[in-house]
Amino acid sequence: xxxxxxxxxxxxxxxxxxxxxxxxxxxxxxxxxxxxxxxxxxxxxxxxxxxxxxxxxxxxxxxxxxxxxxxxxxxxxxxxxxxxxxxxxxxxxxxxxxxxxxxxxxxxxxxxxxxxxxxxxxxxxxxxxxxxxxxxxxxxxxxxxxxxxxxxxxxxxxxxxxxxxxxxxxxxxxxxxxxxxxxxxxxxxxxxxxxxxxxxxxxxxxxxxxxxxxxxxxxxxxxxxxxxxxxxxxxxxxxxxxxxxxxxxxxxxxxxxxxxxxxxxxxxxxxxxxxxxxxxxxxxxxxxxxxxxxxxxxxxxxxxxxxxxxxxxxxxxx
Numbered sequence: 001x002x003x004x005x006x007x008x009x010x011x012x013x014x015x016x017x018x019x020x021x022x023x024x025x026x027x028x029x030x031x032x033x034x035x036x037x038x039x040x041x042x043x044x045x046x047x048x049x050x051x052x053x054x055x056x057x058x059x060x061x062x063x064x065x066x067x068x069x070x071x072x073x074x075x076x077x078x079x080x081x082x083x084x085x086x087x088x089x090x091x092x093x094x095x096x097x098x099x100x101x102x103x104x105x106x107x108x109x110x111x112x113x114x115x116x117x118x119x120x121x122x123x124x125x126x127x128x129x130x131x132x133x134x135x136x137x138x139x140x141x142x143x144x145x146x147x148x149x150x151x152x153x154x155x156x157x158x159x160x161x162x163x164x165x166x167x168x169x170x171x172x173x174x175x176x177x178x179x180x181x182x183x184x185x186x187x188x189x190x191x192x193x194x195x196x197x198x199x200x201x202x203x204x205x206x207x208x209x210x211x212x213x214x215x216x217x218x219x220x221x222x223x224x225x226x227x228x229x230x231x232x233x234x235x236x237x238x239x240x241x242x243x244x245x246x247x248x249x250x251x252x253x254x255x256x257x258x259x260x261x262x263x264x265x266x267x268x269x270x271x272x273x274x275x276x277x278x279x280x281x282x283x284x285x286x287x288x289x290x291x292x293x294x295x296x297x298x299x300x301x302x303x304x305x306x307x308x309x310x311x312x313x314x315x316x317x318x
Contacts, residue, residue, distance in 0.1 A: 009049075010037060014094050015068055021152035023075045024120065025087060026061075028068040032095060037069050042127035043105035043192075043218070046071070047266050047274060048082075049097040050090075055266045056082040059124035059194075059218075060101060064131065069098070072152055074120040099264075104273045104290045105218040107131055111190050115141040116176070116203055118195020122153055124218060128192060129161070144168040144176040144199065178202035185210040194218040212294070219289040222269035222306065233309040237261065237318040238280055252304035252316075261318055263304070270306035277304050281315035284308070 011032035020026045031037050045059045046069065062070025076083045090096075107113075107128040115125045122143055132139040141164060145151035148169050157165045168176040176199070182191070183206060191214055193203045200217050207215050230248040237244065237256070246255050253275055256263055266274040270288035278301050286296040288303035295301075304316070 008038070008099065010098050012037070012069070012096050012098050014090060014092050014096065017090065017092050020072055021154075022147070022149040024072055024150070024152040026070060026072045026152075027086070027090070028062070028070050029096070029098065030068045036067055038101060040064070040069075040101035041103050042107040042131045043124050044101040044103035045105075045124070045272075046101050047099040047272065049099065050082060050085055051094075051096070052081070052085055054082050054085070055099075057267065057272045059105075061123040061126045064127055069101075072120060072123050074152075099266075099274070102273055105192070105194070105216060107192065108190055109135045110137050112186075112188055113137060113139040114186070114189055114191045115139060116144075116178075116181075116191060116193040116195070116199070117141065118144045118176075118199040119146075119150070120152065121193075121195030121199070121218070121220070122151070122157075124194050125192065126153065129157075133161075139164065141165045142168060142176060142181060144170070144195070147171045178206040182206040182210070185214070187211070189214070191215045192217075195220070197221045213292075216292070217289075219271060221289075222267075222271055223287055223289045230308060233311065234313045235309070236281075236313065236315045238315055239318055246308070251306065252308070252314075256304065256318060263318065265305055268305045270303045273303065275303055275305045276301050278317035279314065280317055282313055283310040284314065285310045 012029045013032050014027055015030045016028040018026045040060055045057050047055050047057055049055050058071035060069055061072055073083050073086045075087045105124055109131055113132055117125045143154060154167055168174050193200055200219055232247045235244050235246055235252055240261055242259060244255050244259055246252055253265055264274050266272045273290045279299055283299055284302040285308045287306040290303060
């Protein structure tokens with residue numbers, strides 16, 4: 001499979017808009033003018049560029065071999081307006097632009113998998129289940145939500161995979177207990193978790209005794225960084241030949257943009273991976289929710305919208 005450029009942009013059209021659950025709609029997106037959109041791997045997401053100019057990241061959740069990209073969008077009452085536009089304004093036949101696909105939530109086929117999803121976090125898990133089924137990989141899903149009617153794809157999953165799907169519905173008195181579920185490490189099993197911050201935090205805490213590399217997560221919200229006094233530092237841009245000062249309270253991305261260097265970005269909070277940049281020298285203080293602990297320790301790349309320098313100087317491939 002050829003991996004598409006993470007920065008590639010595509011003109012797309014909304015081919016269908018369908019309710020999937022209470023507060024959730026599914027969009028099927030096709031290439032404008034026909035043809036196939038780029039192939040993708042389980043766990044990938046796209047940046048959807050709305051006519052308002054807003055950009056939002058949504059996990060691809062349709063069939064891997066489909067002609068259309070499928071995403072599911074939950075209405076976020078306290079959001080920034082992107083989901084409200086999708087729910088209230090976007091209609092079949094409207095044109096959009098999308099960037100990607102990009103994946104920082106990779107699925108390892110042929111390794112037994114435990115999937116844990118909370119709410120709309122089920123979306124990147126769906127193609128992982130498809131891949132696991134196709135490869136004969138043992139898997140199990142624990143899917144948590146507030147109410148059954150708000151849990152998109154829940155009935156279909158239970159019906160299609162009897163004995164492999166466990167629903168935890170808090171309104172019915174059945175809450176997901178991460179400590180009980182994960183208290184005993186399961187050798188040779190990889191856990192994939194996507195959902196609200198509270199769920200992901202609980203899963204991470206419950207898996208502290210598991211072997212390193214057993215957990216893969218995708219978060220919706222930025223990491224909470226302890227309040228500390230940020231120090232200033234210098235960043236050398238190896239490709240453009242500039243050296244810039246990054247003062248406390250400003251991000252590398254802000255300073256680089258002010259210097260006229262074009263860097264693609266989207267979320268500006270360390271959750272999408274669009275601004276990932278290679279580190280040539282120095283050590284980053286990682287504040288993103290994208291890179292795994294192993295990837296952060298490797299210190300090869302950083303998200304310059306939120307991460308900073310551990311020392312006085314960084315050299316970046318910009």
